[in-house]
Amino acid sequence: MDFKRIINHPKGLAIGARHITVSTCGIVEGIYRYAAEGLQTNLAISLHAPNNELRNKLMPINRAYPLEKVMEAVRYYERETNRRVTYEYLLLQNINDTKKHAAELIALIKGTKGYVNLIPYNETNKFAEFQRSSGNRIHAFLDYLMKGGVTATIRREFGSDIDAACGQLKANVEKEVNP
Numbered sequence: 129m130d131f132k133r134i135i136n137h138p139k140g141l142a143i144g145a146r147h148i149t150v151s152t153c154g155i156v157e158g159i160y161r162y163a164a165e166g167l168q169t170n171l172a173i174s175l176h177a178p179n180n181e182l183r184n185k186l187m188p189i190n191r192a193y194p195l196e197k198v199m200e201a202v203r204y205y206e207r208e209t210n211r212r213v214t215y216e217y218l219l220l221q222n223i224n225d226t227k228k229h230a231a232e233l234i235a236l237i238k239g240t241k242g243y244v245n246l247i248p249y250n251e252t253n254k255f256a257e258f259q260r261s262s263g264n265r266i267h268a269f270l271d272y273l274m275k276g277g278v279t280a281t282i283r284r285e286f287g288s289d290i291d292a293a294c295g296q297l298k299a300n301v302e303k304e305v306n307p
Contacts, residue, residue: 178232212241
């Protein structure tokens, strides 16, 4: 919070509050505290799965903060701040990118003001555990959400053509250190 205040302050970096986004994996107590701050900054929830079973596998933090508790905190945050939440959703081929998952996601966030930011996975190497969803599958997921009344976008990508996108730099460094 101190850092956010410094970058927002006129004598700091003077970045407008609405240009600042705080992201969380869903630490419920933190969402409640953040709502009480009365800030005009944005809040993003790293969701990545529409149900607890899958989210437990992808994000072990979900065992401590299951989706029901996260969504309860999000609804509280929206009521208290009148701000919408961004739901970050990394698309993984055949893991969380089916119409069934899209339908579950629609049901999960129904009644919130939030929108979904779909993130195409950046493959770090061909032997990685996860694979990128195809372009057709990404757009089908987006279309299904939109038809279900959910505002959604596909995150613009930068740097994947030179292995410099999110996750790729770390993987390349690890490859050099541990060939």
